[in-house]
Amino acid sequence: VTLQLYDLAGADDALRFSPNCWRTRLALAHKGLDVETIPWRFTETHRLAFSGQGKVPILVHDGRSVHDSWTIALYLEETWPDRPSLFGGAAGLALARFMNHWADNVVQAGLVRMIVADIVHCLHPKDRDYFRTSREARFGATLESVGADRDQRIGAFRQSLQPLRLTVQERPFLGGDRPLYADYVAFGGFQWARTVSSFAVLDDSDPVAAWRDRMLDLYGGLARGVPARAA
Numbered sequence: 001v002t003l004q005l006y007d008l009a010g011a012d013d014a015l016r017f018s019p020n021c022w023r024t025r026l027a028l029a030h031k032g033l034d035v036e037t038i039p040w041r042f043t044e045t046h047r048l049a050f051s052g053q054g055k056v057p058i059l060v061h062d063g064r065s066v067h068d069s070w071t072i073a074l075y076l077e078e079t080w081p082d083r084p085s086l087f088g089g090a091a092g093l094a095l096a097r098f099m100n101h102w103a104d105n106v107v108q109a110g111l112v113r114m115i116v117a118d119i120v121h122c123l124h125p126k127d128r129d130y131f132r133t134s135r136e137a138r139f140g141a142t143l144e145s146v147g148a149d150r151d152q153r154i155g156a157f158r159q160s161l162q163p164l165r166l167t168v169q170e171r172p173f174l175g176g177d178r179p180l181y182a183d184y185v186a187f188g189g190f191q192w193a194r195t196v197s198s199f200a201v202l203d204d205s206d207p208v209a210a211w212r213d214r215m216l217d218l219y220g221g222l223a224r225g226v227p228a229r230a231a
Ligand SMILES: N[C@@H](CCC(=O)N[C@@H](CS)C(=O)NCC(=O)O)C(=O)O
Pocket: 008, 018, 019, 020, 021, 042, 054, 055, 056, 057, 067, 068, 069, 070
């Protein structure tokens, strides 16, 4: 099987920080599939033209391209049904869709304001102007002012994680004894934060931090083995 993944990179090729790309990296590892990751930077949109859109992750499989992390997860499940399931059946797939929306709209939306000013320092110099201009337009404020009140925001963010906290106190993973795609979508945002920022988004004693540690240990420490600014 020949698989390639276009993966967002920072200044250093080894700095892979995209939350949505991490979902896909872990989904591929779950299926036991080897992948060649291709470092890509925000301003290299021409390199993604083959996919008909401008965002990563993009999976290339035997010349076919699949984009959007959720669509890629469905593709992996359909293409390799005999390998460990990402969803645990149709009902699990439907519930994973809820987790995907929760990860986008609560976890990652909560984190972005606290880390966006740190991201710019991790980027390749050629990406910095694009990132600052596009994100400042999105927030209607400078990156520094978006992040300035993070010490006040962190309490509400941690409180928003209560459903995840209570679940991973009852069992090791959202999937039960083993992780499922639901775990990978929830984890992507925490991996994003730890790779770009030294800001402590979780308290050390938080059960969510213990779950994050278990996620970092998976697949030979796949997610732990990249450069990161926090433990
Ligand atoms: N819904 C998409 C979102 C993909 C996405 O937003 N990717 C970001 C990196 S995490 C990107 O490529 N952004 C390009 C840009 O902002 O120019 C997915 O889940 O894959």
